[in-house]
Amino acid sequence: MGGTFDPIHHGHLVAAEEARWQFDLDRVVFAPTGRPWQKPVGVSPAEDRYLMTVIATASNPAFTVSRLEIDHEGPTYTVDTLRRLRAQQPGDIRLYFITGADAVLQILTWKEPDQVLAQAELIAATRPGFDLDSLVKQVPGAAGRVHRMEIPALAISSSDIRARVARGAPIQYLVPDGVARFIHKQGLYRTPAASDPLDVPNPPDSPSPSPPGRGIQ
Ligand code: ATP
Numbered sequence: 001m002g003g004t005f006d007p008i009h010h011g012h013l014v015a016a017e018e019a020r021w022q023f024d025l026d027r028v029v030f031a032p033t034g035r036p037w038q039k040p041v042g043v044s045p046a047e048d049r050y051l052m053t054v055i056a057t058a059s060n061p062a063f064t065v066s067r068l069e070i071d072h073e074g075p076t077y078t079v080d081t082l083r084r085l086r087a088q089q090p091g092d093i094r095l096y097f098i099t100g101a102d103a104v105l106q107i108l109t110w111k112e113p114d115q116v117l118a119q120a121e122l123i124a125a126t127r128p129g130f131d132l133d134s135l136v137k138q139v140p141g142a143a144g145r146v147h148r149m150e151i152p153a154l155a156i157s158s159s160d161i162r163a164r165v166a167r168g169a170p171i172q173y174l175v176p177d178g179v180a181r182f183i184h185k186q187g188l189y190r191t192p193a194a195s196d197p198l199d200v201p202n203p204p205d206s207p208s209p210s211p212p213g214r215g216i217q
């Protein structure tokens with residue numbers, strides 16, 4: 001399961017555990033991204049995101065965290081990570097990439113989408129009623145390689161959690177307790193990011209002030 005994990009939250013964990021159970025997986029490997037080329041600005045330090053992922057997954061014996069992407073210099077691509085993961089394992093393994101259904105669309109913009117689908121099958125977490133099938137038809141080579149997985153709750157997002165911290169709203173029950181404590185201890189997300197949801201939206205016809213970014217890593 002790849003992600004920025006800025007921060008990791010219960011949506012990620014529910015999706016991972018449901019995939020483990022539904023697809024009878026031996027292991028779920030969480031791979032926090034190094035410097036995500038889709039979100040290059042304002043992402044928290046890789047080491048903080050890595051530690052939060054370790055804290056969140058520590059209690060599940062099937063969950064592990066990989067440093068593959070964060071230790072990689074330069075931009076990382078999903079297809080390369082999947083190849084490296086495969087190379088690290090002895091023998092032939094069946095590899096799945098767990099993702100939210102919204103992120104399936106991004107496959108179209110990934111490097112070598114056909115190679116991604118050749119390396120791994122996709123498990124797309126979707127809420128009941130989401131029309132994944134019409135999405136899959138747009139991706140060449142996706143038929144039979146993309147599996148729908150319904151999970152009950154998809155409303156939690158990292159961007160919403162960051163915005164909540166910035167305005168002092170509670171994040172308890174949205175993230176594991178240890179992750180909430182780490183966020184407060186490190187002082188993460190205190191400043192709202194330009195790309196994150198704002199506390200009070202501006203009326204559509206008024207010019208919006210640009211809030212300070214969270215800085216470039
Ligand atoms: P952001 O709001 O910053 O985009 P995010 O909550 O989407 O963060 P990411 O780290 O970008 O988290 O997501 C990693 C993966 O987890 C993606 O495939 C995404 O679709 C999926 N995902 C995110 N939130 C959920 C959720 N609530 N339930 C299931 N999957 C999720």
Ligand code: MG
Pocket residue numbers: none
């Ligand atoms: Mg996202």
